[in-house]
Amino acid sequence: MVVIILFLLFISEFSTTTGQLGNSSITLGSSLSPTGPSNWSSHSGQFAFGFYQKGKGYAVGIWFNRISRRTVIWTANRDAAPLSRDVQLIFTSDGKLILQQNQGESISIVDRDLPPASSASMLDDGNFVLKNSSSSVIWQSFDTPTDTILPGQPLLAGQKLVSSVSETNHSAGKFQLIMQSDGNLVQYPIDVAKPETAYWNTSTFTAGATVSLNLDVNGKLYLRNGTGFNIMNLYEGSPFSTGIYRLTIDADGILRLYSSSSDQNGDWTVEWSPTTNRCVPRGLCGLNGYCLLTNQNPQCVCLPGFYLTKPGQNNSDCERNVSMSKNGDIEYNIIALEDITWEDDPYSVLSMTRQACIENCLSDGNCEAALYKNQQCRKQTLPLRFGSQEGGVTTLFKVGNFSSVGKESRKELRIIVILSTSISFFLAISGVVIYRYAFKRVSNQGNDRWAEDVALRPFTYHELEKATNGFRDEVGKGAFGTVFKGAISNGKTVAIKRLEKMMAEGEWEFQNEMKSIGRTHHKNLVRLLGYCHDGSNRLLVYEYMTNGSLADFLFKSERKPIWEERIEIALSVARGILYLHEECETQIIHCDIKPENILMDEKGCAKIADFGLAKLLMPNQTRTYTGIRGTRGYVAPEWHRNLPITVKADVYSFGIMLMEIICCRRSLDMDVSENEVVLVDYVYDCFEARELDKLVRDEEVDGMKLQRMVKVGLWCIQDEPSVRPLMKKVVLMMEGTVDIPAPPRASFASSMSREAHN
Ligand SMILES: *[C@@H]1O[C@H](CO)[C@@H](O)[C@H](O)[C@H]1NC(C)=O
Ligand SMILES: *[C@@H]1O[C@H](CO)[C@@H](O)[C@H](O)[C@H]1NC(C)=O
Ligand SMILES: *[C@@H]1O[C@H](CO)[C@@H](O)[C@H](O)[C@H]1NC(C)=O
Ligand SMILES: *[C@@H]1O[C@H](CO)[C@@H](O)[C@H](O)[C@H]1NC(C)=O
Ligand SMILES: *[C@@H]1O[C@H](CO)[C@@H](O)[C@H](O)[C@H]1NC(C)=O
Ligand SMILES: *[C@@H]1O[C@H](CO)[C@@H](O)[C@H](O)[C@H]1NC(C)=O
Ligand SMILES: *[C@@H]1O[C@H](CO)[C@@H](O)[C@H](O)[C@H]1NC(C)=O
Ligand SMILES: *[C@@H]1O[C@H](CO)[C@@H](O)[C@H](O)[C@H]1NC(C)=O
Ligand SMILES: *[C@@H]1O[C@H](CO)[C@@H](O)[C@H](O)[C@H]1NC(C)=O
Numbered sequence: 073m074v075v076i077i078l079f080l081l082f083i084s085e086f087s088t089t090t091g092q093l094g095n096s097s098i099t100l101g102s103s104l105s106p107t108g109p110s111n112w113s114s115h116s117g118q119f120a121f122g123f124y125q126k127g128k129g130y131a132v133g134i135w136f137n138r139i140s141r142r143t144v145i146w147t148a149n150r151d152a153a154p155l156s157r158d159v160q161l162i163f164t165s166d167g168k169l170i171l172q173q174n175q176g177e178s179i180s181i182v183d184r185d186l187p188p189a190s191s192a193s194m195l196d197d198g199n200f201v202l203k204n205s206s207s208s209v210i211w212q213s214f215d216t217p218t219d220t221i222l223p224g225q226p227l228l229a230g231q232k233l234v235s236s237v238s239e240t241n242h243s244a245g246k247f248q249l250i251m252q253s254d255g256n257l258v259q260y261p262i263d264v265a266k267p268e269t270a271y272w273n274t275s276t277f278t279a280g281a282t283v284s285l286n287l288d289v290n291g292k293l294y295l296r297n298g299t300g301f302n303i304m305n306l307y308e309g310s311p312f313s314t315g316i317y318r319l320t321i322d323a324d325g326i327l328r329l330y331s332s333s334s335d336q337n338g339d340w341t342v343e344w345s346p347t348t349n350r351c352v353p354r355g356l357c358g359l360n361g362y363c364l365l366t367n368q369n370p371q372c373v374c375l376p377g378f379y380l381t382k383p384g385q386n387n388s389d390c391e392r393n394v395s396m397s398k399n400g401d402i403e404y405n406i407i408a409l410e411d412i413t414w415e416d417d418p419y420s421v422l423s424m425t426r427q428a429c430i431e432n433c434l435s436d437g438n439c440e441a442a443l444y445k446n447q448q449c450r451k452q453t454l455p456l457r458f459g460s461q462e463g464g465v466t467t468l469f470k471v472g473n474f475s476s477v478g479k480e481s482r483k484e485l486r487i488i489v490i491l492s493t494s495i496s497f498f499l500a501i502s503g504v505v506i507y508r509y510a511f512k513r514v515s516n517q518g519n520d521r522w523a524e525d526v527a528l529r530p531f532t533y534h535e536l537e538k539a540t541n542g543f544r545d546e547v548g549k550g551a552f553g554t555v556f557k558g559a560i561s562n563g564k565t566v567a568i569k570r571l572e573k574m575m576a577e578g579e580w581e582f583q584n585e586m587k588s589i590g591r592t593h594h595k596n597l598v599r600l601l602g603y604c605h606d607g608s609n610r611l612l613v614y615e616y617m618t619n620g621s622l623a624d625f626l627f628k629s630e631r632k633p634i635w636e637e638r639i640e641i642a643l644s645v646a647r648g649i650l651y652l653h654e655e656c657e658t659q660i661i662h663c664d665i666k667p668e669n670i671l672m673d674e675k676g677c678a679k680i681a682d683f684g685l686a687k688l689l690m691p692n693q694t695r696t697y698t699g700i701r702g703t704r705g706y707v708a709p710e711w712h713r714n715l716p717i718t719v720k721a722d723v724y725s726f727g728i729m730l731m732e733i734i735c736c737r738r739s740l741d742m743d744v745s746e747n748e749v750v751l752v753d754y755v756y757d758c759f760e761a762r763e764l765d766k767l768v769r770d771e772e773v774d775g776m777k778l779q780r781m782v783k784v785g786l787w788c789i790q791d792e793p794s795v796r797p798l799m800k801k802v803v804l805m806m807e808g809t810v811d812i813p814a815p816p817r818a819s820f821a822s823s824m825s826r827e828a829h830n
Contacts, residue, residue, distance in 0.1 A: 097191050097192070097193050098112055098163055098191065098192040098193060098194070099163075099191060100163060100164070100165050100167060100190065100191070101163065101164070101165050102162075102163045103160050103161060103162045103163065104122050104123060104160070104161040105123070105158075105159065105160045105161070106123045106130045106155075106157050106159065107157065109122075110122050110123045111123065111124075111137075112192075112194050113137050113194060114137075114194040114195055114196045114198075115195075115196050116196045117137055117138060118136065118137060118138055118196055118198070118316070119134055119135070119136060119137055119145075119194055119195075119196065119197075119198045120134070120135060120137040120194065121133070121134050121194045121200045122161070123155075123159075123161070124142065124144060126154045126155075126240070126241065126242070127154045127241070128154065129153070129154025129155050129156055129157070130154060130155045130156075130157070130159065131147050131148070131149075131150075131152075131154060131155065131242065132147070132148040132149075132155075132161060132171065132181060133145075133146050133147035133148060133242065134146040134147075134194070134198060134200055134213060136198075136316070136318075136332075139332060139339075139340075140339075141339065141340075143318070143340070144242055145198060145218075145220040145222065145318060145320075146198075146200075146213050146216075146217070146218050146220065147218055147242040148181045149179065149181075150218055150236075150242050150243055150244060151243050151244055152179075155171065155173065156173065156174070158173065158174050159171055159172070159173045159174075160172045160173075161181070162178075163189075163192055166188055167187075167188030167189040167190055168180065168186075168188070168189070169181040169182060169189070169192065169202065182202070182211050183216060184211075186202065186210055186211055187204060187210060188204070189202035189203060189204060189210060189211070190203060190204055190205040191203050191207075197222060197223065197224050197225075198213075198214075198222040198225070199212050199213055199214045199222075199224075199225065200212065200213040201213075217231065217233055218233070218234065218236070218242065219233050219234060219235050219236050219242070219245075219320055219321050219322075220233070220318050220319065220320040221233065221285070221287055221318070221319050222287065222317070222318055222319075223287050223288055223289040223291075223316075223317055224287075224288070224289070225287070226284040226285065226286045226296075227249075227251045227284060227285040227286075228251060228282075228284045229251055229252070229253045229255075229281060229282050229283055229284060230251065230252075230253050231250075231251050232248050232249060232250040232251065233248065233249045233320075233321045234247070234248045234262065234321070235247040235248070235262075235321045235322060235323050235324075235325060236322075236323050237323060238323050239323060244262070245262070245323050246261060246262050246323075246325065246353075246355055246356070247259065247260070247261060247262060247321055247325035247353055247355070248260055248261075248262050248265070248321070249321045249327055250265065251283065251284060251285050252277070253281050254277045254278075254281070255276045255277055255278060255279030255280050255281065255283040255295075255297070256273050256274060256275065256276050256277035256279075257273060257274040257276065257283075257285055257295065258270045258272070258273040258274075259271050259272040259273070259321070259325070259327060259346075259353070260354075261325075261353070261354050261355030261458075262355070263355075264355075268415070269354055269355075269415070269458070270354075271325075271352055271353055271354045272327070272346045272347065272352070274295060274304055274306070276295060276303060276304055279295070279297055279303050280297050280298055281298070282297065282298030283295055283296065283297050283298070283303065284296050285319075287317060287318075287319050287329070288309065289313075289317070290309040290310055290311050290313045291307065291309035291310060291313055291315070291317045291329065291331055291343055292305070292307065292308060292309030293305070293306040293307040293309070293319060293329055293344065294306060294307075306344065307329055307343060307344035313331070313333075314333055315331040315332055315333035316331065316332055316333070317329065317330065317331050317343070318330050324350060324353065324356065324370070325352075325353025325354075325355070325356055326345055326346075326347065326350065326352070326353060327345060327346055328342050328344070328345045329342070329343045329344040329345065330342060330343065331343045348368075349365065350365065350368065350369065350370045351363035351364070351365055351370050351460045351461065352460075354415075354457075354458040355457070355458065356370060356372070356387060357370075357372035357373075357387055357459060358372070358380075358381070358387055358388045358389035358390060359389040359390065359455035359456070359457050360374060360375050360378050360389065360390040360391070360454065360455050360456055360457075360459075361373060361374050361375070361378075361380075361387070361389070361390045361459060362375075362409075362412055362414070362459025362460055362461075363459060363460045363461070364461065365461070371386070372386045372387050374390035375390060375409075375456070375469060376407050376409075376469065376471060377392055377471050378390035378391060378392055379391065379392075389455070403472070404434055404470050404471065404472055405470075405471050405472075406430045406433060406434060406468050406469065406470055406471075407468075407469045407471055408430075408466050408467070408468055408469075409466065409467040409469060410466055411461055411462060411463050411464070411465065411466070412459060412460070412461060412462070412465065412466075412467045413443060413445075413459070413460060413461075413462040413465040413467070414441075414443065414452070414456040414457065414458055414459045414467065415456070415457050415458040416443055416450060416452075417452065418442075418443070418450035418451055418452055419438065419451055419452070419453060419654075419655060419657075420450075420451045420654070420655040421448055421449070421450050421451075422448070422449045422451070423447055423448055423449075424447070424448075424449050425447070426444050426449075426466070426468075428449070429442055429444050429449030429468060430468055432449060432451075433449070433451060433468060433470060434470070435593060436451065436593050436594075436655075437590075437591045437592065437593040438451070438453060438591055438592075438593070438655070438656060438657050439451045439452075439453075439470060440452065440453050440454045440469075440470050441453075441454065441456060441467060441468060441469045441470060442467075442468040443465055443466070443467060443468075444465070444466040444467075444468055445464055445465040445466070446464075451655075453657065528586060528590040528600065528601070528602050528603055529601060529602035529603075529613070530602060530603060530604070530605075531560075531602050531603070531604040531606075531611070531613060532604065532606050533604055533606040533607065533609045533611070534606075535560075535561075535604075536558065536568055536604055536611050536613070539558035539559055539560050539561075539566070539568065540556040540557070540558035540568055541558070543556050543568075543570065544556070545557040545558070547567065548621075550569075550668070550669070550682060552569065552571055552572070552682060552685045553569050553570050553571040553572045554569070554570050554572070555567050555568065555569045555570075556568045556569075556570070557616065560602075560613070564616075565616040566601060566613050566614060566615065566616050567613075567614045567615070567616045567617065568611055568612070568613050568614075569611065569612045569614065570609075570610075570611050571610040571611065571612065571685075582605060582610060583605075585684050585685070586600075586603050588656065588657060588658045588660065588684060589660075589683065589684040590603075591656070591657055592651070592652070592656055592660070592683075592684075594647075594648055594651040594655075595677065595679075596644045596645065596647050596648030596651070596677070596678060596679050596680060597648050597651065597652070597679055597680050597683060598614050598615060598617060598671055598679045598680065598681040598682075599614065599615045600612060600613070600614055601613045601614060601615060614681070615673075617671035617672060617673050617679065617681075618672075618673065618674045619671075619672035619673060619674060619676065620671070620672060621667060621668050621669070621670060621671055621672070622641065622645075622667040622668075622670035622671070622672065622678060622733075623666070623667035623668045623670075625667075625672060626638075626667055626732060626733065626736055626737075627667070627736075627737070627738060632736050633736075634771075635768065635771055635772075635773045635774075637676070638733050638734070638736070639777065639781065639806075640678075641670070641678040641733060642729075642730055642733045642734075642781070642806065643803070643806055643807070644677065644678040644679075645665075645670055645678055645680060645726065645729070646726065646799060646802050646803050646806055647803060648678075648679065648680040649662065649665065649680065649722055649723075649726060649799050650799040650800055650802075650803050652680070652683055652684075652722075653719045653722065653798070653799050653800075654798075654799065654800060659719070660683055660684050661717060661718070661719055661721065661722055662680065662682070662683045662684075662722050662725075663717065663721060663722070664682060664706075664725070665680075665706060665722050665725035665726050665729060666706045666725065666729060667729060667732060667733075669681050669682050670729075705728060705738075705739045705740055706724075706725040706728050706729065706739075707721075707724075707725070708720065708721040708723075708724035708725065708793065709724075709791050710793055715793075718793060719798065719799065720793035720794070720796045720798075721793070722799070723788050723793075723796045723797065723798070723799060723802065724788060724789055724793075724796060726788055726799075726802070727784075727785045727786070727787070727788025727789035727796075728751075728752070728785075728788075728789060730781065730784065730785040730788065731751050731752055731755050731782075731785045731789075732751065734755075734767060734768070734778070734781050734782065734785065735751060735755070735767050735768065736768075737751065738751070739751040739752065752785075752786075752789055754767075755767060755782060755785065755786070756786065758782075759782055759783075759786065759815075764778050764779060764782055765778075767782070777808075780805065780806070780808060780812060781806065783805075783812045783814070783815055784797075784802060784805045784806055784812065786815035787802075787805075787812070787815045788802065790815070790816070795816075
């Protein structure tokens with residue numbers, strides 16, 4: 073009974089409210105100014121439209137007029153600079169709503185071309201409308217929401233709310249709420265609306281293209297689909313509410329449904345919000361900074377050793393003051409931040425223990441940080457973003473021990489001090505000497521600046537001439553140049569490659585390539601130690617590999633490597649190629665994988681040489697490069713078809729080489745019976761006939777393993793690049809962790825035969 077009475081009361085209350093939803097019509101020729109009448113209020117006085125203070129000037133907008141703390145719900149031209157005191161808002165006699173500043177050009181309040189309006193109204197629901205002469209609404213503020221919607225104002229598919237900079241500055245801020253046309257309602261940081269960056273959503277992405285977000289006068293917040301069905305209630309509201317409501321995406325990125333009633337003294341109460349954790353909004357803190365909650369308040373903290381780029385502005389980006397890679401001699405350490413996570417965008421994911429992850433990152437020149445979670449080492453490069461607390465994730469973060477660098481810079485400082493105090497002496501004796509000295513220093517710095525972030529040592533041509541005793545001891549000749557043995561000043565034996573056929577215009581490329589090669593660190597890649605770009609000379613200094621090439625090992629040596637050794641070599645090479653393809657900062661396609669380019673160190677560990685040089689010597693990466701064609705037999709068919717070269721070209725070459733490693737013979741061999749000349753034909757024949765043991769002659773091998781290796785090889789040499797597996801898959805297949813389907817009978821054989829007879 074009581075309920076019914078209350079309900080009737082409510083109905084009558086409600087109808088009187090609606091009755092009052094009248095209008096105070098604004099007629100043509102009316103105007104406002106910050107000094108004169110500054111606003112038009114709605115009939116009930118609930119809302120007002122007009123000038124409000126923004127910074128030291130003014131903006132035009134709509135606000136709750138009866139709430140003591142003024143609450144702006146809409147702003148015209150929100151990103152424009154504040155207006156000065158002498159501005160006028162005019163509803164012109166020809167039906168336009170414009171701002172006129174000091175006789176200057178007029179600015180329109182509405183965001184598109186409209187037919188002339190004949191009246192305007194600030195309605196009692198908070199909507200400001202323009203009407204034409206037949207009283208139809210031709211424009212309304214409800215259609216262009218900023219950071220707030222009100223009861224009766226749906227957020228339609230394709231529309232969004234964008235937070236304000238702050239409670240007093242209503243320019244566009246850092247967060248958005250989008251009613252997507254897939255039916256999902258999603259919150260994103262402002263500049264990156266990608267699924268991975270979303271920080272809240274309703275998971276209604278299958279609800280159709282015309283879903284809208286709605287708020288009713290009782291505070292009920294819900295999603296409605298195109299046919300009018302309520303598909304999700306976000307907040308039930310209260311049917312007996314006498315309050316007023318608004319839904320706002322606040323400056324801190326959190327969506328809040330507020331209510332206020334007359335007995336609240338004009339303050340707002342939060343009725344609903346998707347989260348109370350104020351660190352949830354992604355992008356609250358700048359790059360390399362993470363969000364910590366202290367007493368429910370978010371606090372941005374920079375990574376250790378990083379500082380705010382705008383001191384005092386705690387959500388600005390964080391940067392290091394010292395460039396980490398300036399000096400190759402820096403020692404690196406790992407700092408672990410427990411329970412801190414970031415946007416997870418790894419360039420490499422490895423399953424290993426935490427300690428192994430730490431060591432892996434330390435020995436990988438690309439690794440600047442790693443997220444360790446679920447026994448996975450997820451390696452990252454800087455900058456990190458969207459940092460926040462999350463249990464079970466450790467951020468392992470690489471830091472340099474700068475004490476040595478610090479000492480050096482102090483030394484430099486001392487030199488400068490000495491110079492400057494005695495400079496008058498010097499000047500008196502010889503100004504020219506000082507000038508030359510200074511000039512030389514400066515120009516040197518300019519020359520080598522690009523190499524600063526590579527831990528590579530620069531050499532002069534003279535130094536290398538000395539190191540090789542005048543380029544006497546030639547140890548190899550390849551497509552890219554001649555290799556000499558030498559010893560650098562610390563006594564270390566090195567291999568020095570003198571590049572020939574260097575493009576004249578290749579300076580920039582050379583520098584870039586050195587940067588990317590210099591950053592590679594992998595135990596199956598030959599390590600580049602230094603370079604020389606002296607005049608027209610281009611030389612590279614590598615670690616010296618004492619045991620020659622894989623070609624010598626497989627085809628020439630007295631003692632052929634045994635099966636297990638060969639498999640280990642094949643796997644090492646595969647891992648090295650995988651690193652070049654997927655784990656480096658810039659993807660490197662080798663383009664010339666063959667046994668001559670695999671070198672063996674003193675422990676018999678196989679390392680790939682000459683990577684990264686192909687690009688350097690091939691300006692447009694076409695097949696026309698003759699040095700590559702010289703290595704017939706390893707070249708993927710797409711080279712001959714003028715198709716773009718991808719990582720799959722290396723997969724092909726690796727496949728051919730794998731066959732050679734398995735069988736310990738060249739892919740083309742004229743000294744055997746005719747059906748065995750082309751190795752891949754022969755391998756396929758044996759595979760089909762289930763006679764794989766023929767391939768290894770009288771050697772004792774694990775049959776399953778042999779079959780696996782042969783299948784991997786046959787997959788790699790498929791004619792069609794897209795059918796060949798990626799190196800990642802190749803490694804997994806070789807390791808035996810994934811099944812290998814039977815390779816299709818491809819046209820590879822015929823193409824190889826063509827090669828053989830060319
Ligand atoms: C609202 O304005 C229209 C003209 O635009 C007028 O016809 C109508 O009577 C007004 N309503 C109230 C309640 O003032
Ligand atoms: C709105 O206009 C009225 C009358 O001109 C004025 O008294 C009031 O202060 C104005 N409100 C604001 C917030 O400027
Ligand atoms: C409002 O914020 C914007 C964007 O950060 C800024 O450019 C503008 O100067 C601010 N305006 C005022 C009045 O503070
Ligand atoms: C007013 O606008 C409505 C809707 O856009 C339109 O149908 C009507 O013809 C317009 N009236 C005049 C006089 O232009
Ligand atoms: C949407 O939210 C659900 C559950 O809250 C979450 O699992 C999903 O990843 C989110 N999707 C996006 C695109 O953010
Ligand atoms: C809206 O939802 C109802 C009930 O789930 C469904 O029958 C209808 O097809 C939906 N409309 C659209 C346009 O998806
Ligand atoms: C920034 O600092 C202000 C005051 O110093 C503090 O109120 C606010 O919570 C801080 N915000 C973040 C995200 O650190
Ligand atoms: C880096 O800069 C901050 C202030 O910007 C300073 O406090 C700090 O000592 C500097 N650190 C180093 C290593 O120079
Ligand atoms: C940093 O290096 C200095 C000397 O170069 C050494 O004494 C110090 O222990 C190192 N610090 C760390 C944390 O490794």
